[in-house]
Amino acid sequence: MSPTQSQGGINLELTPEQKMVRDSTAEFTDREILPGITELDQSHTLDMGILRGMAEQGMLGAPIPEEYGGQGLDFVSTALICEEIERGDGGFRTLLSVHLGLNSLTLLEFGSKEQKRKYLVPQARGEKIACFGLTEPNAGSDVASMESTARRDGDRYVLNGQKEWISYAGVADHFLVFAKTDKAAGHRGISAFLLDRSMPGIETRDIERKLGVWAGSTGEIFLSDVEVGAENRLGEEGEGFKIAMYALDMGRFTVAAGALGTIRAAMDAAVKYANQRATFGQPIGRYQFVQDMIAEMVRGYETSRLLVLQAAWLKNKGVRNTRETSLAKWHATECSFQAAHMALQIHGAYGYSAEYPVERLFRNARAPLLYEGTTEIHKMMQAEHALGYRRLNG
Numbered sequence: 001m002s003p004t005q006s007q008g009g010i011n012l013e014l015t016p017e018q019k020m021v022r023d024s025t026a027e028f029t030d031r032e033i034l035p036g037i038t039e040l041d042q043s044h045t046l047d048m049g050i051l052r053g054m055a056e057q058g059m060l061g062a063p064i065p066e067e068y069g070g071q072g073l074d075f076v077s078t079a080l081i082c083e084e085i086e087r088g089d090g091g092f093r094t095l096l097s098v099h100l101g102l103n104s105l106t107l108l109e110f111g112s113k114e115q116k117r118k119y120l121v122p123q124a125r126g127e128k129i130a131c132f133g134l135t136e137p138n139a140g141s142d143v144a145s146m147e148s149t150a151r152r153d154g155d156r157y158v159l160n161g162q163k164e165w166i167s168y169a170g171v172a173d174h175f176l177v178f179a180k181t182d183k184a185a186g187h188r189g190i191s192a193f194l195l196d197r198s199m200p201g202i203e204t205r206d207i208e209r210k211l212g213v214w215a216g217s218t219g220e221i222f223l224s225d226v227e228v229g230a231e232n233r234l235g236e237e238g239e240g241f242k243i244a245m246y247a248l249d250m251g252r253f254t255v256a257a258g259a260l261g262t263i264r265a266a267m268d269a270a271v272k273y274a275n276q277r278a279t280f281g282q283p284i285g286r287y288q289f290v291q292d293m294i295a296e297m298v299r300g301y302e303t304s305r306l307l308v309l310q311a312a313w314l315k316n317k318g319v320r321n322t323r324e325t326s327l328a329k330w331h332a333t334e335c336s337f338q339a340a341h342m343a344l345q346i347h348g349a350y351g352y353s354a355e356y357p358v359e360r361l362f363r364n365a366r367a368p369l370l371y372e373g374t375t376e377i378h379k380m381m382q383a384e385h386a387l388g389y390r391r392l393n394g
């Protein structure tokens with residue numbers, strides 16, 4: 001039975017609380033992000049003031065229960081925050097994805113009481129920034145081929161390795177990283193660790209030359225003989241792969257929800273421009289080729305939104321949603337890249353200039369097709385599930 005057919009189906013109407021969250025985040029984006037975003041992007045500047053503002057508004061702990069310093073909001077509200085923030089810039093939504101989706105929500109699920117007190121509470125309050133280090137120079141989609149190691153030495157572990165393409169590595173206080181505790185055991189040999197920037201042996205470096213998210217942060221983490229107590233291991237030894245996959249179910253949701261913001265930003269810019277720009281004596285919006293692109297954006301937004309709401313509904317119910325979240329992430333990020341591409345096309349040569357927002361949207365919309373599962377990985381997951389080769393929801 002499809003989730004939409006089961007009892008207590010999805011309610012598409014927002015509650016007063018959800019509307020309030022959406023409106024206050026939209027105001028934040030209009031006030032704090034949009035006025036200066038072109039300048040920040042062009043100068044490759046991460047504005048820590050915007051991060052602090054997001055923290056003050058409680059965004060960095062939105063779905064974390066109040067007892068751990070969060071807002072206790074539901075997943076529809078979390079999705080609305082991601083959408084409104086990405087309408088401003090994808091770089092700031094990326095912070096929500098790594099800090100909240102990949103790190104804090106995973107800590108909430110797998111953390112001990114002490115780990116939650118020490119790491120989750122300051123993260124949910126926005127006092128500390130957290131990131132997620134899974135990818136390595138030789139291991140992206142193929143997580144089990146990672147080379148970082150965590151050697152047990154009494155009641156401690158010694159970590160060595162390199163993490164690559166880690167969003168917010170350069171400014172994070174806390175790191176959730178994965179390393180092999182048993183090299184021979186494949187994906188069952190991976191364990192997860194909570195690290196502090198202050199630990200000796202940790203270094204980070206920003207990746208400067210990249211296609212997009214210039215107003216955000218992407219970097220590398222170098223681990224050389226980093227010693228951590230066993231109390232910093234998240235979950236059991238060998239549970240790292242399972243923990244990483246749980247984290248991705250959360251992170252992918254925030255990526256999918258954020259993509260809605262890019263589609264809206266692209267659509268708003270395209271509609272405005274199509275009504276202003278005239279060729280051959282009439283606004284370009286009157287031409288069917290241009291209308292085709294606007295219609296595709298509308299379709300992309302509405303279908304993506306339904307998939308995001310379906311995933312949010314399952315998350316609110318606390319049931320496994322790997323299949324639905326993967327579908328939402330794949331579809332919404334493809335639609336958002338297409339929307340940005342078409343918005344740029346509608347702007348003609350002006351779309352190629354930083355004078356208009358669409359070239360930034362276009363560059364920023366490319367990375368989500370790569371991270372948290374490439375488009376090909378999501379297609380493979382969906383096909384293998386449909387073919388009966390694997391069961392995504394367990």
Ligand SMILES: Cc1cc2nc3c(=O)[nH]c(=O)nc-3n(C[C@H](O)[C@H](O)[C@H](O)COP(=O)(O)OP(=O)(O)OC[C@H]3O[C@@H](n4cnc5c(N)ncnc54)[C@H](O)[C@@H]3O)c2cc1C
Nearest residue numbers: 132133134135139140141165166167367370371372374376
């Ligand atoms: C801006 C940005 C931010 C990022 N942030 C983070 C972060 O915060 N934390 C983190 O851990 N990682 C992060 N990543 C890394 C990202 O998750 C990886 O790049 C991604 O998992 C893909 O891995 P890869 O780049 O090694 O590509 P590969 O896995 O080497 O894939 C290369 C190509 O082969 C295809 N391919 C691979 N395997 C298969 C298969 N089985 N079937 C079909 N096709 C296949 C892929 O789809 C892709 O087209 C970030 C990446 C970017 C660009």
